[in-house]
Amino acid sequence: MTKTTSDITKRTSIGAQRNPASEEAILTAAGALLSEGGLAAFSIEAVARRAKAGKPTIYRWWPSKAALLLDVYHRQKGETFYADTGNTRVDLIAFLESLLGFWKKNGGEVFRSVIAEAQSDPAALEALRDYAVTRCRASGIILERGVTRGEIRADLDIPLVMELFSSFCWQRLLTGRLDASRAQLAHLVDAVLTGFASKESHAQ
Amino acid sequence: MTKTTSDITKRTSIGAQRNPASEEAILTAAGALLSEGGLAAFSIEAVARRAKAGKPTIYRWWPSKAALLLDVYHRQKGETFYADTGNTRVDLIAFLESLLGFWKKNGGEVFRSVIAEAQSDPAALEALRDYAVTRCRASGIILERGVTRGEIRADLDIPLVMELFSSFCWQRLLTGRLDASRAQLAHLVDAVLTGFASKESHAQ
Numbered sequence: 299m300t301k302t303t304s305d306i307t308k309r310t311s312i313g314a315q316r317n318p319a320s321e322e323a324i325l326t327a328a329g330a331l332l333s334e335g336g337l338a339a340f341s342i343e344a345v346a347r348r349a350k351a352g353k354p355t356i357y358r359w360w361p362s363k364a365a366l367l368l369d370v371y372h373r374q375k376g377e378t379f380y381a382d383t384g385n386t387r388v389d390l391i392a393f394l395e396s397l398l399g400f401w402k403k404n405g406g407e408v409f410r411s412v413i414a415e416a417q418s419d420p421a422a423l424e425a426l427r428d429y430a431v432t433r434c435r436a437s438g439i440i441l442e443r444g445v446t447r448g449e450i451r452a453d454l455d456i457p458l459v460m461e462l463f464s465s466f467c468w469q470r471l472l473t474g475r476l477d478a479s480r481a482q483l484a485h486l487v488d489a490v491l492t493g494f495a496s497k498e499s500h501a502q
Numbered sequence: 503m504t505k506t507t508s509d510i511t512k513r514t515s516i517g518a519q520r521n522p523a524s525e526e527a528i529l530t531a532a533g534a535l536l537s538e539g540g541l542a543a544f545s546i547e548a549v550a551r552r553a554k555a556g557k558p559t560i561y562r563w564w565p566s567k568a569a570l571l572l573d574v575y576h577r578q579k580g581e582t583f584y585a586d587t588g589n590t591r592v593d594l595i596a597f598l599e600s601l602l603g604f605w606k607k608n609g610g611e612v613f614r615s616v617i618a619e620a621q622s623d624p625a626a627l628e629a630l631r632d633y634a635v636t637r638c639r640a641s642g643i644i645l646e647r648g649v650t651r652g653e654i655r656a657d658l659d660i661p662l663v664m665e666l667f668s669s670f671c672w673q674r675l676l677t678g679r680l681d682a683s684r685a686q687l688a689h690l691v692d693a694v695l696t697g698f699a700s701k702e703s704h705a706q
Contacts, residue, residue: 485663
């Protein structure tokens with residue numbers, strides 16, 4: 299195990315040391331702006347005004363608008379995606395279902411806009427890459443628990459193979475196909491748990 | 503098997519019946535524009551001028567700029583991604599390596615710009631969705647050959663599980679992490695072929 303719980307719950311590269319009270323005020327202001335006015339209302343300037351914070355303070359802690367947006371987005375998302383039912387299959391299906399469901403309900407617009415922005419803005423790309431890598435590590439907890447219980451192979455590169463599941467969700471978001479059925483998600487998880495190879499070829 | 507070879511090699515919803523000679527002239531003009539001037543030079547107007555075609559003709563066959571761009575992109579890409587070595591593992595690794603390699607070399611900029619555009623333009627989203635679904639079906643040929651050889655389980659929903667691989671590549675493109683090592687790609691393919699579940703839990 300090369301990472302600690304704090305790596306899993308906190309993003310790693312958040313710039314300079316933050317003051318918790320100001321950080322809270324900025325994130326709260328940013329969240330309120332976003333939920334009231336949507337993406338169109340969201341700018342570092344507007345957040346600074348509402349939080350009564352200086353723009354340099356915000357830029358010191360969040361190097362780009364995308365970085366701040368991702369932190370706000372992540373707060374809205376919460377940490378409810380890693381249910382621990384004691385069964386990896388059930389946890390993985392729940393993870394996929396929660397993520398697609400969250401995006402369908404409200405978070406999808408923000409996240410897809412950040413992805414779009416990252417394709418022409420290097421600072422947004424850096425924020426997105428940081429976020430994606432950190433999230434794949436965090437969601438790996440589902441498989442790590444499975445390893446502990448002896449359900450999941452201990453030799454897996456867990457962050458790498460978890461990318462398959464998060465990427466699947468990204469592609470669904472980006473192509474407007476969030477309504478995967480539970481049967482499809484279960485099929486996907488079962489295929490990956492059991493393996494694509496036929497029993498005959500396993501036996502060889 | 504619910505699809506024919508022609509479904510696999512041709513996109514399915516291409517609007518009205520095309521005239522092959524005009525289609526060829528338009529695609530050639532569009533490809534030349536793109537390689538000479540990049541995305542900035544690419545518009546339906548410029549393509550029409552260069553191909554000596556009417557804009558309405560182009561719009562009849564490609565409902566959006568994104569749809570035409572995807573056709574040009576797909577031409578550049580060619581069909582060299584589905585090498586048939588007689589071994590599914592090798593073919594899957596080659597598929598991932600070719601796609602990431604193609605994007606790294608030149609195709610990535612076009613494809614990520616279409617994905618970005620699709621997040622705010624419904625016509626681009628439709629073109630992208632159509633393309634993604636068609637491509638997942640096409641790349642399924644790698645697994646279908648494996649089923650025929652008895653290497654791959656016949657009960658898999660092949661287009662669905664192939665989404666895992668294409669999605670992985672998309673996420674790498676969109677987060678600027680195209681340089682996955684061959685060892686990582688092999689690990690991913692092996693994990694999926696063998697299954698994430700431990701042998702003990704398979705035996706239960």
